[in-house]
Amino acid sequence: MKPREGIISSSMGDEFVLVPVGDAAKDIHGIVRLNDTGSFIWKGIEQGLDEQEIARRLTQEYQGVDLDGALAAVRDLVRRLRDAKLVE
């Protein structure tokens, strides 16, 4: 699992955005905004971590999140990112 080539990720003030450029911009229209957890998960994907490891780190970062809940959140976002062709 890795970000598709041509996706720029960046903070934008208090938001975090994914911007397709080059070839990626031809079939991904628009800019994706991620909330805090979303950007945390994205950065994990960029580091080449798998879903389990990202979920484990999420539980360390955010209090009151159990591993099952974190894993479900990670899987849900990864699925949506794949559907949006942002992750391959």
Place this chain on the structure above:
Amino acid sequence: MQTVFPPNNAVLALLGAPKQTEEALRLTRWCIRLSCDSGTLLYNTLTGELLLLPAAEDTDQNRAVLLQKHFLVPESLDEFARARDFKRILCLMQPKTAVDCFLIYPTTECNARCYYCYEFGRPKMTMSDRTADETADYILRVSGDSSVNITWFGGEPLFNSRAIDRITDRLRRVGKPFRSSMISNGYLFDADLVETAVQSWKLHEIQVPLDGTEAVYNRAKAFQYRDDPSPFRRVMRNISLLLDAGVTVSVRLNLGAENYEDIKSLIGGLDAAFRGRGNLRVYVGMLRDFGTAPQNSVSWEERLRRWVELSAALSESGFRKRFTLKKKPNVFCCMADSDNAVTILPDGSLGRCEHEDLDESVGNIRDGVLDPARVAAWKENVEVADCRECALFPRCRRLKKCAWTKGTCEPLDRALFFRRLEDEILYTYETGGRECQSEDTDDAVC
């Protein structure tokens, strides 16, 4: 409320829709407000949108729309951090393009010795035939299918017109589409060379500096052109030949600390000689303090006043081109931070900036770019404490490595930047929001 000039859609997409908020709202820092005959113009330097608020309109009723359009923002929004990110992302979003702009030095030798020249002390080099041929090959290699823009620079480029001939011959022979412009003192032209320039070099624009009226100009050049009673007249004749041949001539009047009155007279002389010549542009450039010609004996406020007055005289004569706002946001400062441009020195070295190349080579025409770190360093922007509150920040691109700004923001530069932008805003309003073609001539700060 009326939109005079629309915002840039890509910028709006990047910013996203403003969130509804209970928080108090304030005017964005990136707003320039100007009065006009039918009310107030509000220009947002971040989104690029220009609004007209008619005098009678109740601004309270417009609050929701102004929030939607990023003119009002929540009190606590860190606009500076957002604009800084925005500028960075905008640069990253630029598509990779072929190199299609080349600033070429056929020579660093010059027939004039201008007192303000920042090239004093630079080693003198002239491009050999072999390097000229290799330059043409390099252009063909890196420009892909793009049509190419070449600027001949120097030194005085006409001092080695042979290199220009060789490069353009080679491009023409393989059918490469190109056109060229030139920075020249204009002295070495004659009717034949103008014809060659237009036909073979595809010269469409030339910038010629004029330092003063006939007597002043001739006195300054007396040492170089000993046998010529009036080099000034010869340059004026050549400007006329170039205009007749359809070349756009941009005359740059160099305003220093001492020559305001003389430049004023010179504008009168140009008016008498060239009024009504549509392809002549004249602009006032500020001389900079390069150690060779200190300019700081007059306050910046006074220098600004003089610039404004002379520019008004040029507008009156129809020589000063006005510009409208542009839809595309500023992404690059100049050729030094643009990916599609490169400079080529007489020895075939590649550089980023016409003022720095001699010691800032990033590669050469045989091996291409060899020092990407140096290329990247040219993209770093200056940020000074005042940027946080400066309405120009979203549009401002000032390079840290620039020898002219020296990593600072002088009040005069900022004031000239504001003046130019205000003029663009008013001109856009006067022309009903039409976008005119932009040109790169920097008539304020060069």
